[in-house]
Amino acid sequence: MSERSGLNCVICGVGGQGNVLASRLIAQVLLARDEHVKTAETIGMAQRGGSVASHVRGGHPQSPLVPKGCADCLIAFEPGEAVRCIDYLAPGGTIVVNTQAAQPPVAALQGIDYDGSEALAYLRALPGVQLVEVDGASICEQAGSSKVLNIALLAAAVKSGALGITREELEDAIRERVHPRFHEMNLRAIMLMSE
Amino acid sequence: MPVKLLMGNEALGLGAIHAGVNFVSGYPGTPSTEVLETVAKHNDGSIHVEWSTNEKAALEAAAGAAYAGARALVTMKQVGLNVASDPLMTLSYIGVEGGLVIVVADDPGPISSQTEQDTRNFAQFAKVPLFDPASPGEAYAMIQDAFELSERHHTPVIVRPTTRVSHACGTVKTRGGVADCGASFANPTLDDDDASWERHVPSGFTKDTQRWVVFPRTSYLNHGKVERRAAAIADELSFGYRPNRIEMSGMGHAEVTRAFEERGDKRFELGIACGGISYHYVMEALEMCGLELPVLKIGTPYPFPAKLATEFLEAVDEVLCVEELDPVIERELNFLCGFEFLANTIHGKLDGYFGYAGEQNVEDICDVLADVADLGDRGTVLMSHWDSRDIRTVPAVTPKPELPPRPPVLCAGCPHRASFYAVKRAVGKRKAVFCGDIGCYTLGNAAPLDMVDTCLCMGGGITVAQGIETVDPDTLAFGFVGDSTFFASGITGVVNAVYNQHDMIVCMLDNSTTAMTGQQPHPGTGRTMMGTEVEPLSIPRILEALDVDCQIVDPLDFERAVQAVRDAMDKTGVRAIIFKSPCIYLEPPAHPAVKLDLDACIDCRACIKQLGCPALVVEDGHVAVDESLCYGCELCCKICPTDALREGGSDE
Known part of the structure; x- marks a missing residue:
């Protein structure tokens, strides 16, 4: 955690990957601790397969947006988006990244061969950063749904210690904010990530 | 639960309920949409909530409700106020009986809009008070204050959140007052859980032609009243209204007062x-x-709390104005300097410290503070911690890899892609112009479809096409319009085309919903906002009544769709093609994902190059179908030259 009191976390990915729920769950954990929380999310036109980022801040934040160089943790649903948002990360911060690239339609069209490997190599070469790589596809397959990618990444971030929240707190937040129908598969994803 | 995590728009919706709102209308538009949806979600049945056909209809209906003593709320995005400006300008003169609050959400960036217009200017122009909340918590309090002010001064009032207030979440205390933002005029005990909030009972409409009928003579008299009203409100808001205040970073209210007194x-x-x-x-x-x-801190930019601002100007030498969009506060302060003979130097956008376009952020403000604090011969170093604008990010040892751009695109399976592609195929190399409109289908402009040549405003596609075809008669003119946009402001354009003998093809992209803003119902859907089933208005019957030749086709039935366009091209006058297929969010196609036969595929990439579907990707240097994204619309199967793309359910 940075010297500023309270958590600063940026969650980035592609519209439709479950980014907003991830930020609301972290916010829910902080709220349950009676912290003042602010979040900022991408909603609207940019959601249609575009780059999206959610910001979550605990403590007594002023701005809902994390300033550059202040994020304790960067959770990325795909490697290229992690690179796109890297300036938010604080020195010594943690990156949790899903290793599967999401190919933008533009890449196929322009003949750009994008598979995320260069982005991953860049992240691995960053000095003083804790990098947690998550094989999201494999976790989703084991959990039985591609919808649990957000929970798997959150669970990995929890396990890394970068969020300063516990597995139990995350599970409670899911029970509080997610429809009971989806509790079991989400809790299974957390279990798989925590092993 | 006293403390909630609320999105700014949810806070506005709940605040309106707690202010006893009776009537709510609006038109969806990012970033305003969730305000009305929040009221609908928490409606115990006592509140009338409707998506109106457009913002003008919404404001007029709400004005009627407020004439009859109801507390009324209207919601829209900033460009929606352009549509509603006609009733707004006069309503400012006529006034209201019950409180009338208009939530107008501004979109610095812009993130999801056609302009970066600043509604604070609209408030000045229309002489309507405006509240400018800084957070969800303040938004919750302000909308209640706005109802109270509206009713006391018989004026419509605007509440203007921006995206980072509307779409930010914050902890908001919803019982017995408000966290984060201090006291407000009226603080009834609030509790959304046990429905014990203030209820407002409308008085009913009282006839009074002097009051409710606009005439030049009454407008002359009302104009004077409006100016006196603004001056009275400015005084009232200058002192004792907490959202307008002077503070010192790190000091409480009492300390600031003392610091100012003792200076x-x-x-x-x-x-x-x-x-x-x-x-x-x-x-x-x-x-x-x-x-x-x-x-x-200015919470009510109009009427501007000039007395408070003058007190501030008398205590400082230089002022740095920090505000998104237009330099509204900056101009007011410059004006006050002239009006009150004050010698302050005012910095901001007018002298180039900040740019006009886009959002602000903490980092940029730190940079400008460093610049301004260095100004002149001050002797003291104001900037003790900020180290020559050095944002400490993680140092990279390898250069950043080039990232592919990731703009928003039409979804995989979106019927709009098929409609655009059918028109493109049918037109071929003929000279044609494709006038687009506002909605998801604006995304039809992107490569490889490249099927939007113009996009101006809601309903503008149909009419812009008419002007172009008049000047360029050898151009085949197409006007594209969505179903919700057609009802909102497309019908008048069709009437204009028929009456004035234009030669054009209207392409109605009917996906049975308002897709871009999140599936709101509209007059053609057969359902109202509160879920009542109603007779859907028939677009073909409307067009037929206007004497427009009309074909209906399923865009996913590709060959027939292309033929329908060709048939329309062979005719003259105003003719329409209704491309009818539901949004995939509303009704995902029940087909399995498309299969690619690798033996048949020659990797020509015609599918990718012509359709730009997100589910068609390149994997290991070869075309592949991303089955997690493919909805099985099977448009790609119809254009594959070697039939390598096949229906998912079919056996080999």
Whole structure:
């Protein structure tokens, strides 16, 4: 955690990957601790397969947006988006990244061969950063749904210690904010990530 | 539960309910949409909530409700107020009986809009008070204050959140007052859980032609009243209304008052004036830079709290104005300097410290603070912590890889892609112009479809096409319009085309919903906002009534869709093609994902190059179908030259 009191976390990915729920769950954990929380999310036109980022801040934040160089943790649903948002990360911060690239339609069209490997190599070469790589596809397959990618990444971030929240707190937040129908598969994803 | 995590728009919706709102209307538009949806979600049945056909209809209906003594709320995005400006301008003169609050959400960036217009200017122009909340918590309080002010002064009132207030979440205390933002005029005990909030009982409409009928003579008299009203409200808001205040970073209210009283003739070298979300950016920037400066926070930019601002100007030498969009506060302060013979120097956008376009952020404000604090011969170093604008990010040892751009695109399976492609195929190399409109289908402009040549405003596609075909008669003119946009403001354009003998093809992209803003119902859907089943208005029957030749086709039935366009091209006058297929969010196609036969595929990439579907990707240097994205619309199967793309369910 940075010297500023309270958590600063940026969650980035592609519209439709479950980014907003991830930020609301972290916010829910902080709220349950009676912290003042602010979040900022991408909603609207940019959601249609575009780059999206959610910001979550605990403590007594002023701005809902994390300033550059202040994020304790960067959770990325795909490697290229992690690179796109890297300036938010604080020195010594943690990156949790899903290793599967999401190919933008533009890449196929322009003949750009994008598979995320260069982005991953860049992240691995960053000095003083804790990098947690998550094989999201494999976790989703084991959990039985591609919808649990957000929970798997959150669970990995929890396990890394970068969020300063516990597995139990995350599970409670899911029970509080997610429809009971989806509790079991989400809790299974957390279990798989925590092993 | 006293403390909730609320999105700014949810806070506005709940605040309106707690203010006893009776009537709510609006038209969807990012970033305003969730305000009305929140009221609908928490409606116990006592509140009338409707998506109106457009913003003008919404405001007029709400005005009627407020004439009859109801508390009425209207919601829209900033460009929606352009549509509603006709009733607004006159309503300011006529006034209301019950409170009338218009939530107009501005979109700095812009993130999801056609302009970066600043509604604070509209408030000045229309002479309507405007509240500018800085956070969800303040938004919750302000909308209640707005109802109270509206009713007391018989004026419509605007509440203007921006995206980072509307779509930010914050902890908001919803019982017995408000966290984060201090006291407000009226603070009834609030509790959304046990429905014990203030209920407002409308008085009913009282006839009074002097009051409710606009005439030149009454407007002359009302004009004077409106100006006196603005002056009275400005005085009222100058002192004792907490969202307008002077504070010092790191000091409580009492300490600030004392600091100002004890300063004697001493003046602060530099002060900050700000409003809206920029207030929070400023407070964080001051903290990051280790600066303690007096801050003038403006919560009601119109009528401007001039007396409070004058007090501030008398205590400081230079002022840095920090605000998104137009330099509204900055101009007011410059005006006050002239009006009151004050010698302050006002910095901001007018002298180039900040740019006009786009959002602000804490980092940029730190940079400008460093510049301004260095100005002149001050002797003291104001900037103790901010190290020559050095944002400490992680140092990279390898250069950043080039990232593919990731703009928003039409979804995989979106019927609009098929409609655009059918028109493109049918037109071929003929000279044609494709006039687009506002909605998801604006995304039809992107390569490889490249099927939107113009896009101006809601309903503008149909009419812009008419002007172009008149000047370029050898151009085949197409006007594209969505179903919700057609009802909102497309019908008048069709009437104009028929009446004035234009030669054009209207392409109705009917996906049975308002897709871009999140599936709101409209007059053609057969359902109202509160879920009542109604007879859907028939688009073909409307067009037939206007004497427009009309074909209906399923765009996913590709060959027939292309033929329908060809048939329309062979005719003259105003003719329409209704491409009818539901949005995939409404009704995902029940087909399995498309299969690619690798033996048949020659990797020509015609599918990718012509359709630009997100589910068609390149994997290991070869075309592949991303089955997690494919909805099985099977458009690609119809254009594959070697039939390598096949229906998912079919056996080999």
